[in-house]
Amino acid sequence: MSAISLSIHVMKERLTAGRMMVIWPLLAMFILFSSWGLSDPKANLPASIVIDSAYDVMFVSTAFIIFSATMGAVLISFDGVSRDRLSGVLEIKLSQPIKRSVFARALLIGHWAAIFLPVMLLNLVSLAIIWHRLDELPSMEELFIHTLGTALLLFWYTTIQLLASSWAKDLGSSIAIGLGIWMIFTLLWLVLTTVVAGLSGVGVDDLNSSEYVRIDAIMDLFSPNGVYHHLLEMPLDDVDRGMSPAYISLAAILWSIIPAHLFAKRIERLQP
Amino acid sequence: METLLSLSDVSWRHKVRDFSTWKPWAQRDGAGIYSIDLEIKSGTIIGLIGPNGAGKSTLMRAICGLYDCEGFDKSCEERRTQIGYMPEQVRWEGRTSVRHALESIAMMREDEVDIENIIQTVGLSSKSEEILDNLSQGMRQRLSLACALIGNPKMLVMDEPLNGLDPLAQRAFSNLLKNLAKKGVAIVVSSHQVTDLESLVDNVALLHRGQLLIHGTLEEVRNNLNLEEDSGIVEMICAVTGIDPEDITLELSDDGILPLKKIGGEEE
Numbered sequence: 001m002s003a004i005s006l007s008i009h010v011m012k013e014r015l016t017a018g019r020m021m022v023i024w025p026l027l028a029m030f031i032l033f034s035s036w037g038l039s040d041p042k043a044n045l046p047a048s049i050v051i052d053s054a055y056d057v058m059f060v061s062t063a064f065i066i067f068s069a070t071m072g073a074v075l076i077s078f079d080g081v082s083r084d085r086l087s088g089v090l091e092i093k094l095s096q097p098i099k100r101s102v103f104a105r106a107l108l109i110g111h112w113a114a115i116f117l118p119v120m121l122l123n124l125v126s127l128a129i130i131w132h133r134l135d136e137l138p139s140m141e142e143l144f145i146h147t148l149g150t151a152l153l154l155f156w157y158t159t160i161q162l163l164a165s166s167w168a169k170d171l172g173s174s175i176a177i178g179l180g181i182w183m184i185f186t187l188l189w190l191v192l193t194t195v196v197a198g199l200s201g202v203g204v205d206d207l208n209s210s211e212y213v214r215i216d217a218i219m220d221l222f223s224p225n226g227v228y229h230h231l232l233e234m235p236l237d238d239v240d241r242g243m244s245p246a247y248i249s250l251a252a253i254l255w256s257i258i259p260a261h262l263f264a265k266r267i268e269r270l271q272p
Numbered sequence: 273m274e275t276l277l278s279l280s281d282v283s284w285r286h287k288v289r290d291f292s293t294w295k296p297w298a299q300r301d302g303a304g305i306y307s308i309d310l311e312i313k314s315g316t317i318i319g320l321i322g323p324n325g326a327g328k329s330t331l332m333r334a335i336c337g338l339y340d341c342e343g344f345d346k347s348c349e350e351r352r353t354q355i356g357y358m359p360e361q362v363r364w365e366g367r368t369s370v371r372h373a374l375e376s377i378a379m380m381r382e383d384e385v386d387i388e389n390i391i392q393t394v395g396l397s398s399k400s401e402e403i404l405d406n407l408s409q410g411m412r413q414r415l416s417l418a419c420a421l422i423g424n425p426k427m428l429v430m431d432e433p434l435n436g437l438d439p440l441a442q443r444a445f446s447n448l449l450k451n452l453a454k455k456g457v458a459i460v461v462s463s464h465q466v467t468d469l470e471s472l473v474d475n476v477a478l479l480h481r482g483q484l485l486i487h488g489t490l491e492e493v494r495n496n497l498n499l500e501e502d503s504g505i506v507e508m509i510c511a512v513t514g515i516d517p518e519d520i521t522l523e524l525s526d527d528g529i530l531p532l533k534k535i536g537g538e539e540e
Contacts, residue, residue: 009376013368088362092419095336095357096380097349103380272338272359 003105006098010110014076015117023072023115027122030068034061035126039133050238054130055138058146059232061126065150066186066225069119070157074178077111077161081270082174091272104267108260112158116151123150142235149231152252156224157182159259166266185223193219217241221251273313276427276458277335277351282308282343284334305331306482308343312427312458317449319473320462321505323513326479328462329360332429335460353381356425360432362416364404370411371400374418381423394418395444409436417445427458434465446472466505476505478512485512 014020037043038057051057084090093103123146131137138146161178168174184192193216194204202211220226221243230248233239288302305327312318312335320328334341336357337348344351364373371387378385391400394414399407407415413436420428428449434442446468449459453474463469470490477487486493486508494503497511510516 006376006379009379013366013372013376016367018367083365086363087365088359089364091333091338091359092357092362092377092416093380094338095352095355096377097353097382097423098380099349272333 003102003109006103006106007109007113010106011113011117014111014114017076019075020118023075024118027068027072027118030064031061031119031122031126032129034064035129036133039130041134053138054134054136055142055146055235057130057134058126058138058142059236062146062150062228062232065119066153066228069115069150069154070182070186070225072119073112073115073154073157074161074175074182076115077158078165078175078178079171080107080111080162081166081267082168082171085272086170088272090270094270094272100268100270101264104264107162107267108155108159108263111162112151112155115158116154119150119154120147123147139235145231145235149228152231152256153224153228156255156259159263160224163259163263163266166263166270185225189219189223189225213241217243221247224255227251227255273315275311276314276354277312278345279308279310279312279335280343280345282310282331282334282341284330284339284341286330303327303330304482305334305479305484308484310477310484310487312460314426314456314458315453316475317453317459317461317473319469319476319505320460320479321466321469321476321509322479323509325481327482328479329431330482331479331484332357332431332460332462336429353423354426356420356422356428358416358420358428358430358433361409361435362412364407364412364415366404369401369403370396370407370415373404373415374422377419378422383423385422390418390421393421393448395441410438410441413437414441425457427460428452430459430461432463433461434463434468442468470504476508478508480509480512 035057038045038051038060039054043051045051045060049060051060081090084093094100127137127143160181164177164181165174168177196219197204197212197215200215202215203209204212206212207216217230220230227248230241230243231252233241234245234248283304283306285301285304287299290298290300292298303325308331310318320331322328330339333339335344335351336355337351338357340348346354366373368376371391374387374390378387391397394417396411396414396418399411402411404412404415413433417430417433420430434445437445442465449461449472453459461469461473473490475487475489476493478485478493486496488496493499493508494501497508499507499511
């Protein structure tokens with residue numbers, strides 16, 4: 001009885017769930033179409049975005065990964081605990097001799113793998129598209145950072161959503177919490193950053209000013225999407241927001257440990 | 273007969289929300305079980321009886337190690353290894369098959385599990401590849417029973433196992449439990465279908481407002497409560513709760529916990 005074998009079981013169950021019929025096309029459209037469009041040499045992009053390498057395409061297309069894959073993580077995990085709890089199956093599972101911490105780990109890995117595998121598969125296809133269009137591939141280092149960043153981002157969202165699912169007493173509350181958190185980090189974080197900048201006395205009329213960029217970089221450490229972008233910016237020579245790699249790594253570690261630890265503790269105390 | 277599990281002064285209170293304007297997260301002690309003493313011996317079938325809200329399901333969950341309460345002679349982990357638990361009315365759903373659902377539960381145990389044999393025992397052979405969404409309530413009950421049988425448990429704890437089963441399946445179910453008891457498996461069962469329960473159990477344990485008021489064979493309980501020889505479980509519940517059998521209504525009794533009370537003894 002190991003967390004890995006149980007998580008493979010959970011992953012298979014999630015990958016064959018009906019909702020994957022919605023998630024697959026969403027992911028495919030966002031990830032593949034963005035690489036196709038962004039790798040077009042004639043693409044007309046907003047002023048500050050310059051694409052002149054394969055990694056640039058991958059970097060800019062992560063905006064689409066943030067929208068689709070993180071939403072996929074929410075859709076896969078929102079009932080990861082609450083559905084079993086409502087149906088009574090959780091009572092049966094918790095009455096088995098498996099350690100609760102192992103059960104929590106299996107849930108985390110299984111749900112994470114169920115979204116990470118499709119995203120990785122589509123990322124491989126998008127690499128082929130980039131190669132076909134630009135006749136160039138990113139370096140191994142760039143590929144490693146992109147894969148690691150994506151894996152971590154999906155892990156953070158999966159953990160947060162499973163935590164919400166273990167708190168919620170019904171499916172509606174679970175998805176409301178998950179979507180609310182997703183919206184805050186994906187859509188509203190810019191507003192929050194602007195408010196913090198304004199309160200700190202930094203002018204928000206010029207979003208390219210060094211003071212605003214500094215505040216933006218600091219605020220990004222408190223958001224999974226922001227840490228993801230910090231990680232992806234590491235191989236880029238022309239992007240420097242003045243954030244030390246040590247802080248970025250520390251933020252990534254804390255985002256990985258704290259929600260996962262909270263989830264494990266929650267499962268250990270959970271009463272069906 | 274070997275004692276498989278001893279309960280001594282086992283208590284558990286559910287936490288219920290205690291809404292207030294200033295502390296919306298506040299909780300208070302709700303219903304539960306209080307100071308339960310019980311010995312469960314191998315090969316016996318104990319029927320847990322009592323009105324709604326008496327604490328039967330709570331006691332069963334505590335026995336199965338779902339609540340972290342003290343008073344057992346075995347740890348939670350030991351109990352979970354040795355006990356097969358069948359909760360009340362599990363709503364199995366999803367696009368996975370019966371076999372897959374059983375495999376996922378079996379993976380949570382250390383021992384090798386013969387899934388095929390269990391599927392056959394509960395009569396689900398023809399439905400083993402059926403997806404859970406397509407199962408009837410009776411089939412779902414059988415699947416829950418199959419989960420309880422995983423790992424050859426020394427004790428089975430079953431909450432309302434006869435719900436949703438047709439009369440033939442109920443009889444088959446009772447026979448299965450009797451056969452398991454003959455092989456030395458201890459069984460704790462609660463059911464509101466009192467006629468079936470009376471013919472099935474060796475002992476009854478009567479709970480009311482969280483307390484185990486009386487425990488023994490049907491005969492012993494009748495004698496203790498000064499009941500007629502032909503009186504059944506309904507009369508026992510009425511005798512303990514003070515309800516007149518001629519005047520039974522649907523009104524629920526207070527589900528708070530009684531002050532410590534033993535039949536034939538003084539209130540403490």
